Amino acid sequence: MIDELLAQFLIEGREQALEAGADLAALQRGPADPARLDRCFRAVHTLKGSADLLGLTPMGRVLHAAEDVLGRLRGGQGEGGDFSVLLEVADQVERWLDDLDTVGVLPESASAASQALIARLAGDGAAPQVAAADDWDGASAFPGRAGVAIRYRPRADGYFAGDDPIAIIKAVPDLAQLRVSLAEPVADPALYDPFRCTLVIEALSTAALPAVETALRLVRDQVALATLRAAEAFAPAGVEVETARRTLRIDAARVDQLADLSDQLVVAKGGLIELAAQAERGGDGQALGQALRAKQAELDRLVAALHTTVGQARMTPLAPLLGRFPRLVREIAATLGKPAALEIEGGEVEVDKAVVDGLFEPLLHLLRNALDHGVERPEARTAAGKPAQALVRLSARTVGDQAVIEVVDDGAGVDPARVRDRAVARGLIDATSAEAMSDAALVDLIFLPGFSTAETVSSVSGRGVGMDAVRAAVTRLGGRVEIDSRPGLGTTVRLALPIRMVLAKLLVVESAGERFGLPLDGVAEIARVPADRIFPIRAGRAFVLRDEVVPLVDLAQALGAEAGPSSDRVVVAGVGGEPVGFAVDAVVERIDAVVRPMAGLLAGARGVSGSTLTADGSVMLVLDLAELLA
Amino acid sequence: MRIERNGAIAALHGHCRVEDAETLAALLWEGSVTTLDLSGCDSLHGAVVQAILAFQPSVVGSPGDEFLKQHLVPALARRATAD
Known part of the structure; x- marks a missing residue:
């Protein structure tokens, strides 16, 4: 069981750590970005939970400290924030x-490394490193550089102790800068004491952190270190770094099929x-035609069967996912001091x-919520005539064509009046x-961003990885969330998800003040075409891209809107086998999204192939570029 | 350390060790030396570096030692001109 969990953690934990790293690097460089901070916080929050579950104590501790720091930053405390230690x-x-x-275990040095990082995250001056670090920010010391930033503040009596700070810093491998x-x-100057050390040495090394640490051991x-990542190493802000590494286990019988x-x-x-x-x-001729028709029917059947079987191969039972929760629930229940049983069906x-x-x-969050906020304390349960042990199903x-997943608790339910007061x-x-x-509409308010019913912050939930995150995650999967609460009897949260989904890769662009999705498989490249490289050609305009004349279409005009202010961003897409440039106001991001075909009156809308819900719940049209130009 | 005076320029030679910091500080405090030539230096102790930072003479020269040439002398020169 543990092995399976560990294997799962190695895949998911890595994605989360990578995601957090990319977001932190962007935050360190760029302006404050609450969405990024939120995402980062959630990644660290989940990592912490998994590490605790697997008994990886040093990792859990340092992540807990990191979560605290991120939580404060999200709460608007701590100006700017030092993201370098978090990184x-x-x-x-x-x-x-x-x-x-x-090797399957954490190295022996993990505890010490964890302690050191926690001390630096705390920044409370208790740890010796902090004295050296002050409020030092490695990133601002060496802006735009990658490597390990070093700040070395030798002890005042260092010269008497026989230390030569210059010789020590000289021993650091791959020094790139020194101050x-x-x-x-x-x-x-008359009282200058040549043997009282007041040196401050700042340096940048391009060697790996462990090598630097060894040199300075x-x-x-007396040393503060910060790992800096170069801006070029990451995608520009706003464009998601694709980290997902998905694996798929397929029943052998299906492969045989x-x-x-x-x-x-x-x-x-x-x-x-x-x-x-x-x-x-x-x-x-007639006999031949009949024979061909028979063959075509056979091919039809085979292709359809292949299509179905491949579709099924993507289907996977929920058991392994659901099997991860019983222990998590036990641990959460123990932390909260609320005895609870989990039933899985x-x-x-x-x-x-x-x-x-x-x-x-989302499910982990719902279960945490159920135990933390839904289920009452054992004394209160007994007083209300319920068994002391709570039941979560x-x-x-x-x-x-939907899978319905429910998280049901027999707790106190959600109090609509309290939700209303809080929302107001x-x-x-x-x-x-x-x-x-x-009352139902009031209870539904808990899905609003910025809502959290917890009166106090608890270590289990209620730090604002809110229900809005659950709804956003489920929406991304093409599903929806409902909540049903009966005061005194319990809460049911119901997720309805599509059983099959086709995720389309979309490039989100902005044109005429709106966002549109373009199917990424049609997009050849994104170019910058300055106005002076655009020339009129017959009725239209064109530009030269690598010796090829490419027609240029203003996306806003093609959509029947006013041509927007000219920007030099051009999305080059293959339309009918030929490249066509579409001038857009901005290229926003790349997303994976569930595209639904247009229904009803809108089904005939020209140039629109469907729509998708974005994470914030708004509808974005997905364009069919070929149809748009037809 | 060996110091070679040439008017306002003092050239430091050899290994400048911790005990040389006092000599150098005294020389710089006295005020007639405004420029240090570090070309002949083989190494500079932290205390010597600190004395140079404290009295801010101009720093010139390109020592043979890689670390001094690549990092320390440029750092001291930058410091002197920046202030």
């Missing part, structure tokens, strides 16, 4: 994951050769692998409209 935490976690991958300065100005308590089908296809193809030979000999329900992959975090079933207090709704809302 080091992300890096350290990645390295530990490597260790876990190769020397004095910690304090010389107040009176004797003065480690696929092999069988492909054999039959080979045989059917062989039959065509014989028919072609007959046609060449000029045989009976419906592990045999099969859904698309992509859906399964996206469900762990996690169940899955298939309804039509937080400015999410105004008091008058709140009065008119039904």
Whole structure:
């Protein structure tokens, strides 16, 4: 069981650590970005939970400290924030994951490394490193550089102790930059004490962190280190770094079925050769036609069967996912001091692998919430005539083309009045409209961003990885979330998810003040075409891209809007086999999204192939560029 | 360390060790030396570097030692001109 969990953690943990690292690097460089900070916080939060579950104490501790720091930053405390130490935490976690991958345990140095990072995250001056670090920010010391930033503040009596700070820094491998300065100005040159060390040495090394640490091990308590990542190493801000490394386990019987089908296809193809030979000999046209039709029917059947089988191969049962929760729930319950049992049903329900992959975090959050906020304390339960041990049920079933997953607790339910007061207090709704809302509508408010019913911050949940994150995650998977609460009896959260989903890769662009999705498989490249490289050609405009004349279409005009202010961003897409440049106002990001075909009156809209829900719940149109130009 | 005076320029030679910091500080405090030529230096102790930072003479020269030439002398020269 642990092995399976560890294997899962090695895959997911890595993705989360990578994601957190990329976000932290962007935050360190760029302006404050609450969405990025949120995402980072969630990644660290989940990593922490997994590390604790697997008994990786040093990793769990340092992630807990990192989560605290991120939580404060999210709360708007701590100006700017020092993301360099947080980045080091992300890096350290990645390295530990490597260790876990190769030897299955954390290295012996993990505790010490964890302690050191925690001390630096705390920044409370208690740890010797902090004294050296002050409020030092490695990134601002060496802007735009990659490597390990070093700040070395030798002890005042260092010269007497026989230390030569210059010799020590000289021993650091791969020095790229060096700065020397004095910690304090010389107040009176006449009283200058040449043997009281006031040196401050800042340096940048391009060697790996462990190598730098080794070189500085004797003065480690006087040194602050920060790992810097170069801006070029990451995609520009706003464009998601694709980190997902997905694996798919397929039932062997299905692979056999696929092999069988492909054999039959080979045989059917062989039959065509014989028919072609007959046609060449000029045989009976009608007989030939009938034979061809029979072959076509056979090919039809095979292709359809292949399509279905491949589709099924993507389907995977929920059991392994659901099986991860019992222990988590036990641990959460123990932490909270609320005895609880978890019942699991419906592990045999099969859904698309992509859906399964996206469900762990939302479900974990829902279970945490149920235990933390839903379930009452044992004394209160007994007083209310309920068994002291709470019951949480996690169940899955298939309804039509949807999988319905429910998290049901027998706790106190959600109090609509409290939700209303909180929502009003937080400015999410105004008091008058709140009065008119039904209880169900009020309870639904907990999905609003910025809402958290927890009165106090608890270590289990309630630090604002809110229900809005759950709804966003489920929306991304093409599903929806509902909540049903009966005061005093319990809460049911219901996720309805598509069993099959096709994720389309979309390039999100901005044109005429709106965002549109372009299918990424049609996009050849994104170019910058300055106005002076655009020339009129007949009725239209064109530009030269690598010796080829490419027609240029203003996307806003093609959509029937006013041409926007000219920007030099051009998306080059293949339309009918020819490249066409589409001028857009901005290229926003790349996303994986579930595209739904347009329905009803909009089905006939020209140039629109479907729509998708974005993470914030708004609808984005997905364009069919070929149809747009037709 | 060996110091070679040439007017306002003092050239330091050899290994400048911790005990040389006092000599150098005294020389720089006295004020007639405004420029240090580090071409002949083989190494500079932290205390010597600190004395140079404290009294801010101009720093010139390109020592043979890689670390001095690549990193330390440029760092001291930058420091002197920046202030």
